[in-house]
Amino acid sequence: MNSPTPAQLPIIDLHCDLLVYLTDVPGSTQDNMEEIGCSLPSLTQGNLKLQVMAIYCATEPGSTDYAKKQSEAFKLLAESDNCLTTVTNPQELQQALQSDTTGMVAAIENASGFCEENEPLEDGFKKLEKMIEDVDRVLYISMTHSLANRFGGGNYTTQGITRDGKMLLDYMHGRRIAIDMSHTSDTLAYDILEHIDKENLDIPVMASHSNFRQVWEHARNLPTELVQEILRRNGLIGMNFLRSFLNTDNPEAIFEHIRHGFANGAEDAICFGADYFYTTDEKYADQQPFYFPDLLHAGVSYSYILKELQQQLTKEQLQKLAYKNAQQFFERIWATP
Template sequence: MKTPIIDLHCDLLSYLNRPNSDINNTDDIGCAIPYLKQGNVKLQVMAIFAATEAQSHQKGIEQSKIFQSISSNNADLYHFGKDHLENFDQKENIGILASLENASAFCDEEQPLTKGFENLERIIDNVGNLFYIGLTHHLENRFGGGNFSKAGLKDDGKSLLDYLHNKQIAVDFSHTSDALAYGILDYISKKNINIPILASHSNYRQIFDHPRNLPDDIAKEIISRQGLIGLNLFVRL
């Protein structure tokens, strides 16, 4: 019997946001539906992603609509909810959840933050429920520092953490700078903010020294707070 797979991150939504894309095209993307079925994926988290650039929130909203469409109109997929927790690994089709990779996907650098939160609520309405939000991607934005940055938690990042209190939306550490990771942990502890934490797709820096990988102290802190760590799998050439 194949082991059922829960995958915490894929880029299918940003791919489907491109012209002439196809959810079943295995030549274009490794998380096409036939590959998910072949790999016995039973729960797939799909990231809404936008780079930090002008009008980045538009891509986030567009991808949330794509998620809404594929979860309703594709027989191979269903929108995963708490009522599916029992025996979901025995289902023939694939449960899907949405996440946000880079908070720029709901608020670009020029928008008022209040408008950004309106965009976020619109995205949540479209996708039904949001599993997690990553504040940054590779680079720095208004919320904090990405993994190739030295910046920490900024004021807008603190406001976002305040906004997420008690909403049961996790914060993702997979693209944070170390300074941002420490800043998030420190802020939610000092302010007693109720936010789950995870690293959706990260490896360990002690094994391979790269800014995308987790230092031991951050990994241990995520584990001690009952968070999840999803690994990147790769083929060694």
């Protein structure tokens, strides 16, 4: 049997905002390819076998109610007659990779989604338990988003971890939920790693949708030292497709980031974290266009990237980028002890 061509490889992607779109945009539908790059037709066309669905909220009053609506949207997607199926264990992941449908698993982008700024932390953990119960499994938790919250500092701050942030890490110990570094300040990222090491915590690490700061200087991209720490801990790094985080002027920049990863020790960690979200929101007008034309939606982007790289990477490396690195990470952290 012939090996799959790059365009036929199964794809695992670590981050999209379909749940935000479905709960936040009036009249939104899961099939609207014009408004969001991770619509269901695009996921099918792009051969997505597992899409991580982020539950996102800003840090503001009502954040937990907003996140709850998204966990309910996840449940509705799972129960609807569509191409999506939930994936919560290695067996279901293997089935998803071989099926004609798209698997999905939830993640939490900003811990304010389960804990308001002014409520007891214990109550927040109870909400987290309920959220996990509702969506069956949470792959990763990001402590923060762009700004600071009760747990620590986000990308656009210099704040580190707080007492509550350390308590969240203690809570995550042994629960097979990864801590995500894509929205931490540099200080918070290093504080997280220091606390994990100091307390000998069993917590996988990843950056679900971040590129390399050495290639493009941006607060959302990973500094070299943090990349090395993620690699040392057998983590994952998902390549983000947003123009702002690649290079605002160079449509070929996605390849620079991927080649940089392969050339600097990330061959077994690099994967996709496209970060598709609602693109017609006026509050982001100054960042348009969000994506270069070849990365506009899931139906075209992955096959474009893999085809362009097939002369520079081996078949095995293309498979690692497309799905194998993510698959092996999931299987490892989800394995029955």
